[in-house]
Amino acid sequence: MLRRVLVIGPCGAGKSTLASALSTRLGLPLFHIDQLNWKPGWVEGSKDEIRQKLAAITAADRWIIDGTYDGTLGPRLDRADTVIYLDFPISLCVRRLLKRIWTYRGRSRPDMTDGCPERFDIAFLVYLIRWNSGPRIRTEALLNGHENKIIRLQNPAELQRWMDLLPNVA
Template sequence: MQRVLIVGPCGAGKSTLAAQLGPALDLPLFHMDQLNWKPGWVESSKEEIREKLAAITAQERWLIDGTYGGTLAPRLERANTVLYLDYPIRLCVARLLKRIWTHRGQSRPDMTEDCPERFDLGFLFYLLRWNSGPKHRLEAALKGHEAKVIRFHDPIQLKRWLDSQSA
C-alpha cells in the first residue's frame, strides 16, 4: 500500500483511521478537510483544491482521507488501495454527534486551525440522506476500481483487517 485513499460517510472514522494507518505505513498523511477549509471556515475554490491534490497525488506515496466526490476521480486513478468505511448511518450519526461534543469550540486535529467544531443542521441532514444520494454517487465513482477497494461494513471488520495487516 503506497497510495491509500480512505472514503465513506461523515462520522465513519476516516480521519481516525488515517491518523492510525499513516504512521504505521510510514505514509505522508493528507486530510481533505484541511485541503478544503481555510481558517474561519472559508472554503477553498475547486481550482485551489485540484492544484493541491495534483501535487499530492503526483507523489509516489500518500494517504488521503475524505470522500469529497468532486475531487474523487483523480485520487481514485492514482490510488492503489481504497479503504471504504461503508458503515451504518446510525453509527456515523452517533460518531458525528460525539465528535461535535468532544471538539466543540476548538479545531479538530484533522481540521484547519481556526475552524472550530460546531453543530451544523445542514451537515447533519446531509449525513442522514447519505444512503439516498451521496452513497450512490460514491458507488458509481468506484465502478472500475473494484480491484483496489477494500470495503468494511462495521468497525469490527476493520479491526480484524488491521490486526491481520500487523501480523
C-alpha cells in the first residue's frame, strides 16, 4: 500500500502532475518540494529550513512529496515506502519544460510558491540537458540500498499502464 511516496526524476518529467493525481487518487497529503524550498521573488530557503520542514512532513505516516533535490533525498528515502522514479528521456523533459515555461510565463505555476513566476532560465535548461552526466549519477547513487521501494517508469506509456493498475481509494 502506498502511504509515504516520493516522486522523483528530472525537471519536466511530470513529477508534480503525477504527485497531484496520486494525492487525489490515494487520499494522501501532497507536498511540493519547490514550495517548501522557494520564497517569493525566487529567494531560496536555507538548507536547514528545508530539512526541518521535510523532517516534520516525513515524520507523519502518510504523504506524497514530489521533487528530487538530491541534497535532501537521503532522509526522505529512509522514510518512504515507495519511490516513483520518472526516468524519462531528457529530450522529452526539455520539451515539457519549455512548454511549462511558455504556459506559465509571468505567473507562478500551481506547484510553486506564489511570487515565483515562471521564467526562462538558461542555467536551469543546461542543468536539465546535463541531467544524465551529473544529477542522475548523484540520484542513482542515493537510490542504492532502496531498490525494493523503487518503481522506475521510463516513458509516459509505462506510467499510464502503472496508473491504470492503481486502486482509487480516495
